[in-house]
Amino acid sequence: MSIRKKLICIFICLCVVIINCDANGGNDSDINISVFNVFAMDYGNSAHSGDIRVSFTVPQSNSIIESYRVLVVKSDSADSFNLQKADVLAIGQYFEVDKNSNGVDIVLSESLNDSDDELIKENVPYVLFVLSVGFNTENQLSKPSNEVTLKQENLVKTLAENIDGGSGGVALDTDGNIYMGDFGQTLGGGGGGDKVFRITQEGEVSIFARGFIGASGNSFDSQGNLFQSSIRGSYISKIAPDGSVSQFSSGAPIVNPVGILIDEDDELFVADCEGFQVLKIDKNGDAEVFTNNSLLNCPNGITGDENGNIYISNFYDGNVLKITPNKQVSVLVNLPGNNNGHLTFHNGFLYVIARTANQIYKVSLDGEAELFAGSGMRGKKDGAALGATFSLPNDLIFNEDGSKLYVNDVVPLSGGNIAPCNIRVVEIVE
Numbered sequence: 001m002s003i004r005k006k007l008i009c010i011f012i013c014l015c016v017v018i019i020n021c022d023a024n025g026g027n028d029s030d031i032n033i034s035v036f037n038v039f040a041m042d043y044g045n046s047a048h049s050g051d052i053r054v055s056f057t058v059p060q061s062n063s064i065i066e067s068y069r070v071l072v073v074k075s076d077s078a079d080s081f082n083l084q085k086a087d088v089l090a091i092g093q094y095f096e097v098d099k100n101s102n103g104v105d106i107v108l109s110e111s112l113n114d115s116d117d118e119l120i121k122e123n124v125p126y127v128l129f130v131l132s133v134g135f136n137t138e139n140q141l142s143k144p145s146n147e148v149t150l151k152q153e154n155l156v157k158t159l160a161e162n163i164d165g166g167s168g169g170v171a172l173d174t175d176g177n178i179y180m181g182d183f184g185q186t187l188g189g190g191g192g193g194d195k196v197f198r199i200t201q202e203g204e205v206s207i208f209a210r211g212f213i214g215a216s217g218n219s220f221d222s223q224g225n226l227f228q229s230s231i232r233g234s235y236i237s238k239i240a241p242d243g244s245v246s247q248f249s250s251g252a253p254i255v256n257p258v259g260i261l262i263d264e265d266d267e268l269f270v271a272d273c274e275g276f277q278v279l280k281i282d283k284n285g286d287a288e289v290f291t292n293n294s295l296l297n298c299p300n301g302i303t304g305d306e307n308g309n310i311y312i313s314n315f316y317d318g319n320v321l322k323i324t325p326n327k328q329v330s331v332l333v334n335l336p337g338n339n340n341g342h343l344t345f346h347n348g349f350l351y352v353i354a355r356t357a358n359q360i361y362k363v364s365l366d367g368e369a370e371l372f373a374g375s376g377m378r379g380k381k382d383g384a385a386l387g388a389t390f391s392l393p394n395d396l397i398f399n400e401d402g403s404k405l406y407v408n409d410v411v412p413l414s415g416g417n418i419a420p421c422n423i424r425v426v427e428i429v430e
Contacts, residue, residue, distance in 0.1 A: 031061045033132040035068060035104075038145040040128045041383045043107060043155065045429050049095075049120040050110035051150050053382075054128055056142070057103050066133045068104070069094035072114045075125035075147050081115065083141045086131045093117055094131070122150040152429045156373060156388035158380070159406070159423045160203040165192050166419040167394040167408045169217035169259065169342060171226060176201050176399060178406055178423060179208060179226055181215030183394075185419045189214060189232055192419060196228055196239065199423050211245045212237060217259035217301070217342065217395070221266045229257035229270065236260070236270065236281070249285035253277070259302035259342055261310065271299035271312055278302070278312065278323065293329040295321055301342030301395070303350065305365065313340035313352055320352055320363060333367040336376075342395040347402060358390045360407065360426075373405075373426055378413055385426055392418060403428055 037057040044051035054070055071094050073081045093115060095108045114120050127144040134140070168181025177198050184193030196215055198208040209226075213233030220226055226239040227248060235250035236257055249268075255275030262268055268281040269290060277292040278299060299321075301313035310323040311332065318335040320343065332350075341353030350363040351372060359374035371386065379389030393409040405426040410418045 031064065031137065032140070033059050033061050033065050033134055033137065034140040035059060035130045035132060035142045038128055038130055038142050040126075040145040040148040042148055042150050042153070043157070043383065045152050045155065045427065046110070047122045047150065047152075048110050049108045049112035052108045052120070052126075052128070052148060053106070054108065054145065055103070055105040056130055058099070058101060059132070062099055064135045064137050065099045066135045067099050068097040069131040069133060070097060070106075070108065071129045071131060072108075072112065072120055072126050073129060073144070074114060074116065075127055077115065078127045078144050081129065081144075083131075083139065085115065086129060086141050087139055089115060090117075097130075120150070122152070125149045154373065154385035154429060155427045156382050156385050157425050157427065158382055159425045160199050160205050161380075161422040162411055162420045163197060163199075163205055163422065164420050165195055165197060167392070167410050167421040168215045169219075169229075170395040170397050170406060170408055170423075171218045171220055172397050172399060172406070173220060173224065173226075174400075178397075179218060180395075180408055180421075180423065181212070181218055181228060183216055183231070183418060184214050186417055193232065196226070203423070209239045209243045209245050216257070217271065219260040219262045219268075221262050222264075223266070227260050227262065227268060229260055231256045231258055231273065236268070236285075249281050249287050253279060253289050254287055258300050258315075259313075261302045261304050263304065269302060269304070269310060271302040273298040273300060273315060278310070291323060291327050291329060293321075293323075293327075295319065295329050295331060300340060301344075301353070303343050303345045305345050309365075311343060311345065311350055313343045315340060315355075318354065320350065332365075333363050333369050335361055335369060341393055344397055346398045351396060351398075351405065353393050353396060353407075355392055355394060358393065358409075360390075360393065360396065360405075373407075380409075380411075380413070380422065382424075390424065393424075394418070 035056045043053035130142040165182030166184045168183035182195040185191035193214040196209045212230045214231040216231040218228045224241045238248040256273040259271040270279040278290045280290040281287045298315035299312045300315035308325040312321040322332045335354040337354040337357030339356040341355040343352040362372040373385040381389040396407045
């Protein structure tokens with residue numbers, strides 16, 4: 001056979017191979033179907049596999065994948081764990097995930113066993129693998145995740161996100177619904193600021209009331225009325241349980257009302273930021289200056305203890321102030337960030353937002369402060385409280401039994417915009 005004929009034959013054979021490969025979708029075994037960015041975290045305190053939250057990114061070759069299987073492997077077995085071992089695990093030793101997603105972020109089922117067919121439990125280090133189950137192609141195994149060890153600790157979770165308003169004050173009704181004022185797009189105003197949102201325990205968001213100008217601090221009285229301050233309107237509104245709004249107190253000496261404390265007699269104490277004062281407003285809406293001490297540097301948050309002491313968090317510095325019943329004012333503690341949000345009193349301690357530090361502090365009534373939540377980085381990372389991140393958190397409130405602390409923060413992770421915002425919750429085990 002001539003060289004020319006041999007070349008023609010080789011060319012024809014190559015064409016046949018290419019056509020056959022194309023007809024069969026190419027050589028699938030050469031396509032990467034492994035997931036990547038596998039990340040695991042302890043996301044609960046139930047001491048079983050339902051505490052594990054895992055996220056990963058799926059490959060582009062989704063059409064030749066049947067499903068993904070999440071596998072939990074003891075850390076000391078991770079180096080020897082391979083595709084052959086993953087392929088033979090039985091139902092109950094993996095968590096199956098639908099392939100139809102561009103990214104996966106899930107919590108595992110409660111009854112899952114690990115790769116040794118043992119129940120997943122606390123105080124055992126694990127890593128997670130994801131097995132991509134191929135369709136007419138070989139299965140592939142991901143790289144291991146970070147190590148995760150289940151234990152009892154305070155956890156931050158996101159209850160509701162991207163709420164279309166700025167982060168004002170938060171209050172809680174007797175049914176456990178959260179009420180958040182819409183401060184507006186920025187601290188100086190501009191866009192929104194006229195609403196109060198209601199957020200259920202399931203994270204469902206609705207508008208409860210309108211008619212405000214920079215809805216900031218708020219609090220309920222004993223009759224279920226919500227008193228809402230309007231920082232840029234210089235007035236305080238009364239919102240009935242049905243959502244109807246009436247003006248309660250306005251005009252001098254009110255300047256920029258923010259936080260509201262309601263005492264056992266349903267009288268209001270109001271932190272007035274640019275008035276650099278604390279006001280007292282009686283049941284008829286008549287306001288008077290309670291104190292205008294020089295330590296008040298844009299008083300923002302306000303709360304009180306069982307002995308009649310009032311506590312103030314300053315917005316223009318990191319000071320938390322104590323005001324005694326006879327109006328003696330002193331600095332209780334100074335917190336990082338030089339810019340405090342609100343504060344609340346619970347079970348003998350103050351819990352204070354260090355706003356630009358993106359942290360929450362627990363403060364004794366003797367002024368001893370300890371970090372309660374927030375790594376100090378600005379972000380929106382859920383998980384263990386001390387490692388979680390917040391973005392300019394503003395206000396906080398406990399539920400009735402003290403097992404949850406609700407916090408609002410903002411969606412933007414840089415800059416000064418305070419809208420849209422989120423409701424985060426710290427689940428407490430201590």
